[in-house]
């Protein structure tokens with residue numbers, strides 16, 4: 001049995017390929033990370049090599065000290081993950097100060113973890129805390145229609161959330177806390193990581209203006225499903241806006257309130273403003 005037969009590695013590879021097939025990962029676009037469970041670490045330990053080469057994360061994540069992550073590689077293509085995982089992805093360990101990492105498996109032809117490692121790890125740190133350890137997946141994708149909307153909708157979480165909710169009845173059930181927005185920033189560093197992780201305190205999705213989205217979830221199905229639902233909703237909105245500037249009818253605030261009762265979700269009133 002190879003490492004690619006281990007369940008969580010299989011799930012990771014499948015999700016990367018699903019994202020590629022959706023068209024969200026041109027060239028080396030996007031990145032994915034998974035916080036490995038303790039019992040899963042013991043399933044893959046036999047594949048680790050000795051490495052004492054500790055590198056700077058570029059930010060501090062003390063609450064992730066000594067945790068293990070499976071992550072995509074910087075400059076690697078999602079398209080290739082399924083064909084050659086050992087070249088495209090890696091397992092890293094965070095040190096006991098939460099400032100450094102070392103590579104224990106993968107990237108066998110050289111390379112480093114994703115350029116967005118600071119954002120991934122800071123988001124993991126926040127989500128681990130606010131979900132009592134349940135959330136394990138952070139996903140960044142260049143979702144076409146969400147990106148398009150960041151040119152025409154105000155970069156306001158209230159407007160984005162409400163417009164996306166209106167596009168499909170089950171949207172508020174899938175992302176009841178709404179979506180947060182990061183205005184355009186230089187990607188790949190600590191500053192955008194800090195802004196994104198602030199959003200993750202409250203939301204499971206951060207839209208990066210003119211760039212894509214970050215989604216967080218408990219497992220691969222929920223996280224991919226969340227990104228997929230949001231991007232599909234964005235696609236419907238792009239179609240609607242392309243046909244007309246004015247919707248003839250839509251879902252009303254009181255109808256959202258009834259939906260919330262029947263589906264047992266809490267929808268924040270700030271998203272149910274009268275237009």
Ligand code: 2HA
Nearest residue numbers: 028029030031116187
């Ligand atoms: O190229 O998507 O945001 C990887 C990225 C950086």
Ligand code: ZN
Nearest residue numbers: 029030211212
């Ligand atoms: Zn990106």
